[in-house]
Amino acid sequence: xxxxxxxxxxxxxxxxxxxxxxxxVQPGELVGLIGLNGAGKSTTINHIIGLLTPMKGKIxxxxxxxxxxxxxxxxxxxxxxxxxxxxxxxxxxxxxxxTMLAYGLDQTAAxxxxxxxxxxxxxDNKLDWFPANxxxxxxxxxxxxxxxxxxxxxxxxxxxxxxxxxxxxxxLLHLIATVKQRGAGVLMSTHVLDxxxxxxxxxxxxxxxxxxxxxxxxxxxxxYPDAGESLNDIYxxxxxxxxxx
Amino acid sequence: MNELxxxxxxxxxxxxxxxxxxxxxxxxxxxxxxxxxxxxxxxSNWLKTVGPQDTWIIAVVGLLLWGGxxxxxxxxxxxxxxxxxxLPRERDLHGYLVHAWHYSWWLAQIVQVCLVILTxxxxxxxxxxxxxxLVALLVTQxxxxxxxxxxxxxxxxxxxxxxxxWSKPLNWLVALVILALGLLVSPWLSLVLAxxxxxxxxxxxxxxxxxxxxxxxDDVKLEANRMLGIYRFFNLFTDVPMVQGSVKRRRxxxxxxRWLPKDQAHAFGYLFSRGMLRGTxxxxxxxxxxxxxxxxxxxxxxxxxxxxxxxxFIYLIGFQLLPFYKRYDNIVFTHIYPLSAKRRLxxxxxxxxxxxxxxxxxxxxxxxxxxxxLVQVGFLLVINAVEIYLLxxxxxxxxxx
Numbered sequence: 001x002x003x004x005x006x007x008x009x010x011x012x013x014x015x016x017x018x019x020x021x022x023x024x025v026q027p028g029e030l031v032g033l034i035g036l037n038g039a040g041k042s043t044t045i046n047h048i049i050g051l052l053t054p055m056k057g058k059i060x061x062x063x064x065x066x067x068x069x070x071x072x073x074x075x076x077x078x079x080x081x082x083x084x085x086x087x088x089x090x091x092x093x094x095x096x097x098x099t100m101l102a103y104g105l106d107q108t109a110a111x112x113x114x115x116x117x118x119x120x121x122x123x124d125n126k127l128d129w130f131p132a133n134x135x136x137x138x139x140x141x142x143x144x145x146x147x148x149x150x151x152x153x154x155x156x157x158x159x160x161x162x163x164x165x166x167x168x169x170x171x172l173l174h175l176i177a178t179v180k181q182r183g184a185g186v187l188m189s190t191h192v193l194d195x196x197x198x199x200x201x202x203x204x205x206x207x208x209x210x211x212x213x214x215x216x217x218x219x220x221x222x223x224y225p226d227a228g229e230s231l232n233d234i235y236x237x238x239x240x241x242x243x244x245x
Numbered sequence: 246m247n248e249l250x251x252x253x254x255x256x257x258x259x260x261x262x263x264x265x266x267x268x269x270x271x272x273x274x275x276x277x278x279x280x281x282x283x284x285x286x287x288x289s290n291w292l293k294t295v296g297p298q299d300t301w302i303i304a305v306v307g308l309l310l311w312g313g314x315x316x317x318x319x320x321x322x323x324x325x326x327x328x329x330x331x332l333p334r335e336r337d338l339h340g341y342l343v344h345a346w347h348y349s350w351w352l353a354q355i356v357q358v359c360l361v362i363l364t365x366x367x368x369x370x371x372x373x374x375x376x377x378x379l380v381a382l383l384v385t386q387x388x389x390x391x392x393x394x395x396x397x398x399x400x401x402x403x404x405x406x407x408x409x410x411w412s413k414p415l416n417w418l419v420a421l422v423i424l425a426l427g428l429l430v431s432p433w434l435s436l437v438l439a440x441x442x443x444x445x446x447x448x449x450x451x452x453x454x455x456x457x458x459x460x461x462x463d464d465v466k467l468e469a470n471r472m473l474g475i476y477r478f479f480n481l482f483t484d485v486p487m488v489q490g491s492v493k494r495r496r497x498x499x500x501x502x503r504w505l506p507k508d509q510a511h512a513f514g515y516l517f518s519r520g521m522l523r524g525t526x527x528x529x530x531x532x533x534x535x536x537x538x539x540x541x542x543x544x545x546x547x548x549x550x551x552x553x554x555x556x557x558f559i560y561l562i563g564f565q566l567l568p569f570y571k572r573y574d575n576i577v578f579t580h581i582y583p584l585s586a587k588r589r590l591x592x593x594x595x596x597x598x599x600x601x602x603x604x605x606x607x608x609x610x611x612x613x614x615x616x617x618x619l620v621q622v623g624f625l626l627v628i629n630a631v632e633i634y635l636l637x638x639x640x641x642x643x644x645x646x
Binding site: 049050051070071072073074075077079081085086087088089090091094097098101102103104130132 | 492494507508509511512515516519520522523524573576577578580581582583584585
């Protein structure tokens, strides 16, 4: 079992944003975390990566919690933020090296993988540049490369599809498939529901800080036969938002 | 539009006042008084040696007055958002710019008057200009500045490529000729010519602007550059948020980095060392204080004063470097890397030790070069080592852990 979130209550202040959330991400599985703006996706992610401490409930990653062994817990996670965040003073090459040092990766093997990824995302001629000056899409690619050179057991990807060109989206989905194959779990939050519908194995639908429903697309569809055909339709009807058409 | 400029000007002046208060703090004012006093004394002493035979001085004064025309730009106070929000009222912008023009005009002319007054004794001594002719020369200078200001406002509008490229150099050239005539031939001639030039510029401006579009992008960029210049100046004395944190690659320092260990235990050291060398903020601080300290140390001679200075400067540098520890706190990866806070602090302490040791060695060298006896140099070495140890191992830990 990769990631288990059980009865998580949490948020930024005294007032909880998340009210009793439970879900799992199994090894080799891509789980889509779906929800409107303010539904609690980012808050959930911040709890999992350890930026926030749960008020109640527990987050376990392969039997380790953040409280018992923070290093072992963090070493299992690779994170791709929604907005690219870079160290201003490090070049692209140094960002990769920093990641390798921080995760204690074997330099030779990691560089082999890095060079492959750099080629895929067409960054291989920019190793000596400061990525802080890149365009948003290119910065996002740097984040992707940094995350995918690790041997993480859980990848957490926050809204990857906005800002990436279609080719990069395709390559990213391919990368996700590769790490799934070696047994890593992936938790991905997104608004791009058509892509999610095709790519994700299971879905966790968040609404106002609660898990509205979860399961595979077929399961969700079977549970709500009147809600519509696509994930988009189902999601909109479940959130109870009336649309003006 | 009129109110808008007044409103912005007030805000701008309030901000400038705040910075000026920071710059002209008590110590700086005292230092400045000594500096200006010393300069004035030197100038007046030098004036006693000057006579009509030193004709080269006329050329220097001429160039000084000519170059001085460059002081003072148009403070439009335009902001990037204006290109969107004021665009629909482009016609009315002229009213706004006229306000900017007037404010900048007064400011620039005050500087010009000071400049002429400063060079006045030289003109009297060397060029034998006196009385009303001096006034004529002053008015010449003001009229030349006026022509420049008018042209600067004209340049806020979109001009033809030729006009844009040549009008400013041409105005500079004409100003040079007029000043030369004023100093070499007659101030009255230059007065007439300068007033004519100012008139021509004004006529051109009034003819041109009603049929021209505002060069929004250029104007906003110009204003941003002007403000950046001001902020840079203030940044020499105090922290200005608008200038902070530029990063330079500084490839020539890469050899330093090769000395440092590269493994998981020193991952934060990898980050800290690069941030320290390439970010201008903290490296500038260390460099400035080290140079000033070394110079003071060298000139204060050997003895207790020098040693006290050494201790104070090392403390100052170490103390001001502490906030660098938190420099990467707003970057999420700093927190999610599988690295302990203990290691992070240890890495930072190592950086602190390295930086302070370099400073310490430079101070020791300055002390030694001031002909200090070797015993004292050795003594200072021990003092430095103890101080750095206390700062790093005890004080930094106390403050940061």
